Amino acid sequence: MDNIRFGALSDIFSLVSNLSPHMTVVLTNTTVGSLWLEKLGELGAESIVIPDGEEYKNIETVKEIWRRLQELGFTRKSLLIGLGGGVITDIAGFVASTYMRGTMLGLVPTTLLAQVDAAIGGKTGVNFNGKNMVGTFYLPDFVLVAHETLSTLPREELLNGMGEVVKYGILSRDVYSLLKDLRSVEELDAALVKACVSVKMRVVSEDFRESGARRVLNLGHTTAHAIEKLSDYRIRHGQAVSIGLRVAAKVGEELYGFDSGKVEELLERFGLPTRLPFEPDDVLREMRLDKKAWYGRLTFVVPVEIGDVVVEEVDESLVRRALEAVR
Structure with missing residues (x-):
């Protein structure tokens, strides 16, 4: 569990600093972004916000994220942070594992499902004629489990x-x-x-x-x-x-x-x-x-x-x- 930190959302600043990335991009969805993205403002990161929902966990969404990363000048020495539930952490992991054959990856799971399962263990994936039919195994550089993010969950x-x-x-x-x-x-x-x-x-x-x-x-x-x-x-x-x-x-x-x-x-x-x-x-x-x-x-x-x-x-x-x- 060396790459897993149990703590507060503010711990992300030291985790990112330790990696010294060329660039940091936060991937999140509309729901989570409205709740927690502002808390990460001091990172000075770019953000990519996708619609909320399992139906967006597909290769078309991934292609749009790849395109956006190219526009931003994202490199193999850059850090992609997945901020959200299992859909976001799965997509972030898949994107990081495939873009330029692998970039730095951090995950901040904000749902109970993601904290106990989806964000843990290095599985990534998108749905393709079935659940997670296309994916990779790719360990993140860190997973930050911040219990406070559960406070906003219905x-x-x-x-x-x-x-x-x-x-x-x-x-x-x-x-x-x-x-x-x-x-x-x-x-x-x-x-x-x-x-x-x-x-x-x-x-x-x-x-x-x-x-x-x-x-x-x-x-x-x-x-x-x-x-x-x-x-x-x-x-x-x-x-x-x-x-x-x-x-x-x-x-x-x-x-x-x-x-x-x-x-x-x-x-x-x-x-x-x-x-x-x-x-x-x-x-x-x-x-x-x-x-x-x-x-x-x-x-x-x-x-x-x-x-x-x-x-x-x-x-x-x-x-x-x-x-x-x-x-």
Whole structure:
């Protein structure tokens, strides 16, 4: 976790100073820019502001950012800072990793989802006929996790991040213990965020390019990405992950006797969705196209018990039963 700083937004000035970039450009969206861009004024940075929304996470947006960087005279020794949620941090990482074959990159995640997951671990990407179908692995020079940026989030956005937080609660007994004492999403504190990041970085350090061990972080995501695509991304990522976790829990229950009730209790306590909004056949069709279906076979992250999951091929008939159980 050497490149991750937990602190205040003002810490960005020392982080940038340490890099001594030729130029600094902040990439953000209209919503986040109106809230936090002024706070970074002392950087003297240029800014690129794109519309807010998952629908803008595409190659056309990237091309426009590339064009703007060229106009600004951005070089390989320049720094691109992604200030925003998962869409922004994913796009910023992809742009930095591809422009001139790689520039300096800093990330300032401003949503719970981005702080515990999207901005951590070096994955970048844009949507192309599917969620994150085009992307790279590229580590940022720094990630600044400033808990204060969560203060402006609406409850809906906090809930969107809680889907990933519950995922870490299944992957880690330590996170699960913290979650058991949390009565509402509004009580979430910096310690829980840091615990989630610690789990992710431990896994990433073992398998940066997702050739094996890192795949456990996709718990709930095979179903989630199918739901997102079927909804034309109107259903947000964390909400889709919540439903996906319940499906995975049902698969684990049938295969290993996993207590799916523990997952359902957490999801319901925080007001997260648990019901599949589409027909199981439609979800299965999209699952077969998911990039995690290695060699064309359906692969699932299956919980055995809290703190223990396995990655394995799962028979479609079992997955169908799990989908039907949460319909």
